[in-house]
Amino acid sequence: MIRKYCFVWGVVLFLFGMPQVTAQRGSITITGKVVDQANGTPIEFATVLVGDPTNEKPIVGTTTIEDGSFTLETKATDFYIEISFIGFTTKRIDGAKAVDGRIDVGRVVLGEDAQQLNEVVVEGEISQTVFKLDKRVFNVGADLSSTGASALEVLNNVPSVNVNIEGQVSLRGSSGVQMLINGKPSVIANEQGNALGTLTADMIERIEVITNPSAKYDAEGTSGIINIVLKKEEKRGLNGAVTLNTGAPNNHSVGLSLNRRTEKFNLFSQLGFGRRTFPSDNESENRNLVENTAINSIGESDKNETFFNLILGTDYHIDEYNVLTLSGNFAYEWEKENSDAVFSTYDPGNTITDAFKRRELTEATNPKYSYELQYKKDFEGHEDQSLLISATGNLFAKDQSSDFINTTTVGDGEDEQQRTRTDFSQADYTFKVDYTHPWAEKYTVETGAQYQINDVGNDFAVSDFDGVGFEENPDLTNVFEWTQKVLGVYTTAAYEDDAWGLKLGVRFEDTDVNTLLQTNDVRGNKRYNNFFPSGHTSYKINDDLSLQAGYSKRIFRPRMWDLNPFFNIRNNYNIRTGNPDLQPEYTDSYEITSIYKVGKVSMNLGVYYRHTEDVVERVVVFEDNVSVSQPQNIGTNNTTGIEFNAKYIPAKWISFTNDFNFGHFERAGSFEGTSFDFTGEQWSTRLIGKIKLPADIDIELTGNYISGYRTYQEEISENLFMDFGARKKILKGKAILNLSVRDVFASRIRESITDQPDYYLRNFSQRGRFVTFGISFGFGKGEAMEFSGQKRF
Template identity: 30%
Template sequence: MKYAFLFSIVLFTNLQAFTQSFTVKGTVISEESEKPLPYAQVAFYPSGSDDISAGSTTDGQGEFSVQLAPGKYRFMVSFVGYEDFTRDIEVASEDANLGKIAISKNVEVMEEVTVEGDEVVRKPILTTMEGMEIRPDQTIANIGGTLLDILRNTPSVNVSDDGAVSLRGSGSTNVLIDGRNSALATDLEQIPASAIEKVQIINNPNARYDAESDGGVINIILKQGEDLGTKARAEVTTGTRWRTNANFNVSRKTEIFSIYGGYSYRNWPRVGRGETVRETYDNMERLKQFTADERHDKEHTVNYGTDYYWGQNKISFEGVFNTEKENDLEAISTTLTDMQTSENLLSYVRNNNESENNYTTDNALIYERSFDDKEQSLRALTSVSIRGQEEDQAIDVYNNALIPENRNPDRLERSHTNEFRNTSIVQIDYVQPLSIGKIETGYKSTFRNFLNDYTYEIYDEELEDFRNQDSISNQFDYSDQIHALYGIFSGEVGEFNYALGVRAEQTFVRSELINTNEVNTQQYLDFFPSVQADYALNEENTLKATYSRRIDRPNAWMLNPFPDFADSLNVRIGDPNLQPEYINSFELGHMLDLGRFNLTSNAFYRRIDGQVDWIVRVLDGISYRGPQNLNVSNLYGVELINTTEITDWWVVNASYSIFEVQVDGTNLDNSFTNRGLSWYAKLTTDVSLPWGINLQLTGNYFAPEIEAQGRDLARYYLDASLQKHFWDKQLSLSASFRDVFDTRNFAGENYGPDFFQSFEWKRETQILLLTASYTFRKEL
């Protein structure tokens, strides 16, 4: 690691490009008052690119001055409370004065582009009235990674070791792809970071969004066509254990059509280890399990799309196709001892060889109509998202051993899983401006189907063949329909903006355990109001308040009552009678923008009726883990998000969240009551080093977090990255050092009246990644 770090610095410092430059200056003024605007943000983008070449912040007289190489640029001015201003310019062979640039006021809070001098000030987090917006390309640590890596570096978001995502302490979030429910969201690790344009975090969504989930909405916006012209980009990442991630994207856009596509290859081997210790007090036994895991994962992803424009109409087709082949080896060594005598009661090794073949496809047809009034719009879409998974397991069991000896296994087991998911959507949204505000309304129908066919067999010595285990093998068929209507009225009174909405959702659920003919149906109609308001105290300070009522429906896995015996001593089992959670969520926030210092503060509260938690019960030495409805849980806390430009070459992005969780599960057992304080902090600091090198350090800390029967323990780690651009940023080289001190793990504790259990899982997270990317541009 040390030598690789030094090698990267030497590599970057010896590759430099020298270009003649000219001075471009101007003055930014308010169109209404014609007065200069100090601290407005100015940026210059090469034509056909979203990478900033240079920029500045206006001084006290509204003036700016930057150095630019000859070429064509898209010039942009941003200032809080004003509309963004853009103009195409060309720098030829002399200095240029753009004169006075007048920008007009806008009641909406605009996205910020923060730049200073010739160096980009990285601002990966843009706070908005609904939450925040994440620009993945502004965090070097994301390069060569996946969507999960982006979320790990995102405020409010917590990603567990198995890829589960939680938002502000809630494990239930509605993850959308381009605003749609998609099968891609079932495996976020399959989406490469290079394919993502931005990530929207909506903590308290209004009636426009599905009422699903208590944590909020995470909307993943994939890259599509770029500006006018042709653009292509290639990126290759290689790392320790010969990890490989290669991407190629190309787009072509004219005045009447655009077409884009991309291909990604990912080969991501990894290893891991785990330990579980469980003590049961009714029989005074101690169980110890040691797990060694090895995974080989290869994926191919193709994304594609086209747009066609005529008049005020646009029709689009967009899609993604992914295939994945995975081979895993999991070895579990188990010992069971008497806690009083230390006598060894049981020992065995269970080797599980697993092969998996998956595919995911997501396609959408979208129609959009614009009008002379920019506030008026019509959008309709239909989409189909499918995921198929086929998995085979071959299990060898060696009794009375901790290390497999050179002998045949004592028992042979095998299983086969065939899984199919289908999500289809029909949706239409319309916005109509009025003299006193505007009305948004829409309709959406979602049809989902989940079919799981699981076969489990044990080798029979007498038959000399595998025998099906009817008590474990099962077929589970789940389907639901959600039909929704919503309406939102929004308006303004001076500096006060508000939006009042309500969403109605009719839900139909049907689940069937085919081999036992057990059918469970549910249907219910719910109404979900939402309120949003903000008030601009002045150009630097804005207050906001939001409320929403939401629902979190149990998924198919939670409803499947058949046990999962992947580990015979730790069994997962669902409940077909599980009921949805109902959530009331409140938030009060303040946004402060002082140019070089930005601070967003949010106080939030959530009450969850019917809270679903995973409950562990130990019977005859076997742990059974399953979801159950509790009475209620309450969560309240405070979140701070800050960006500070300390100097022209040093910028810090920091976030901090602290929250109290109270869980009441006395409807199940008086012991299922818990409360605790948890917090987490994330820090990204960017330093512009000599020779045009950017250094970025990203640190994360997650304090212990409680559950009904225990808690997850603290996690913390640090990533370090270097990046340098060449040839007007067409070529970029970067090196990322993940988990520099090898501290990232996942551990926790569970307990009940008759048992205590602790676990720790550690995957290989200390890795080095080297990435090279090149952008090809051709203007019209």
């Protein structure tokens, strides 16, 4: 009963607040820190309440933050303090005396309650998103429709984030996003390698969205940072969970997490293996409006992925203040894609003059390795003082071959055969040191440095069949090498009291980029350095209303595929290529956010403004019915936006969550003497409804709408789609049955239209509906993936 009582009150206090007892200035301030008795680690989201001893009713309460600390105020003169967290014994402090209006309870140590752990039943639900000073934390567990999903599919349920059907991640409508794994760059997060597909939802603990990062973070990513934090349990003994998923089209996977905690060691692992199929319908149209001729293609593809992912690591607690962590990740993908498309040529009378069927068979293997060595030192007598040193390495390779066969169906054209070969390798190394030093309780200084090396090579060859054998085409074959080295140094200073906080910082980065077209011996070098200032402030008006404001300067550095001038020949009429002369783009980002609660509604309303110089955007050149798309730096962009998030719980059995984002942008600039000044809007919204049914059954419906928008030349079509999820607990919650249907009505598309005076282009693709059924079972002190919204100890 105590556990249930404390948990329910914790949810009430955390989500809805208690406006009738809002703290005021001049009251008694109570502070402290809650830690785990087993290993001394902070306990986040522990409930701290002040109660009336005469009737045992709460007066005011709060929850601990990430470092386990808490601060609350009360005007009561006779009270007790109670600290609790699910799975732990509750502690009560009576008769605490204030000195100069303050009570410091110090370190409050909570020990595990074995009986509670054996009989845990979740009665409440934590919100999916937690707001902090410079970031928002999305707890993956609360997302019912992520059953069997990859990290990309999970990301599509995160507020402010959208992922199109091609896997491109955008934040507030901008694709300039820096993806991190556990706070560091990783090959797993490389958008070109599709490695995020090897991470499944049950491997992810939380996703942090940082729209305005401080100077402590890498300046890369003009729209912000998305950090995927993987699970690493630390419960004593042997614990774990196993998941099994199956679905249609092919979506079969098995996952196993294991953790063993001793006094000195914490051994953790994640293992995943599966197979997925991504069918796609594709259409394209190239129309010459001057000669009134056209080339159309209609086809379908079937991409099959078999993947394996293994994460292994250990924490070695040298002593109470020193921890050494060694972890590694190995992932491997086997890809096989079959596609068929019919290309038809039309004359001015709209009569087919030529047609051929193009068949493609692509096979590839993608090994990925990553490793990290990390040392963390805490300091005796200074709980928040720490030194963190880390070294990470990421290696990714792709060995790919494709065979293309053109068979003439109309006209007298000759049949053709082509073959491509790709030998790709990427190595990323990051060395980092961070030091945090607090003093005088309210001040904190952070400083550190980072050195990052990216070394990429792409050996690409195209061969034509001459009737006897295949001969390499020298015009389409080359080796491209790209090396980038970035040295960053930062310092931040922060002041924070009970109501107001301020954090200022500056980061300096020196960038050295070298490119080489090996076959042509064309070399390029760019060297530049920049200062990136940042500022964040927050003010807590009361327990129900907080204000935040932030500024940061960001950079988008062109990547290998933005610079490489060679292209894939999958569609010889629509070519995407890179630009070796591309320059970085810079963004100044400002935002003001309010977080407030009114009754049963918790809301977040933000206003933001971004000014971007040297905007990178693809420009299409059309000639002989062939379109060539290449990125260019073309002017400036000013975006003003409003973002709104809200959660409403009218009753215990139902809740609604809404995310809304609207952005108005103004473009200015010119390309090759042609002005492209224009204005436009883009908006998106997501509505999630959760219903609790009898027999421990929960269902979730998610509706998504993404408006159409324009770029320099293109019009991107709107999207409206819905996801469905259902869950049932069995075996007293130790096992969970899950059902998810993504894109219920098969209405999610990717369509772009380029309508220019001399030509018209249309590209369309659609993947369709995915249905997945899964079961998860926890053993030891591990838990089934029950999507509770937070990790419980």
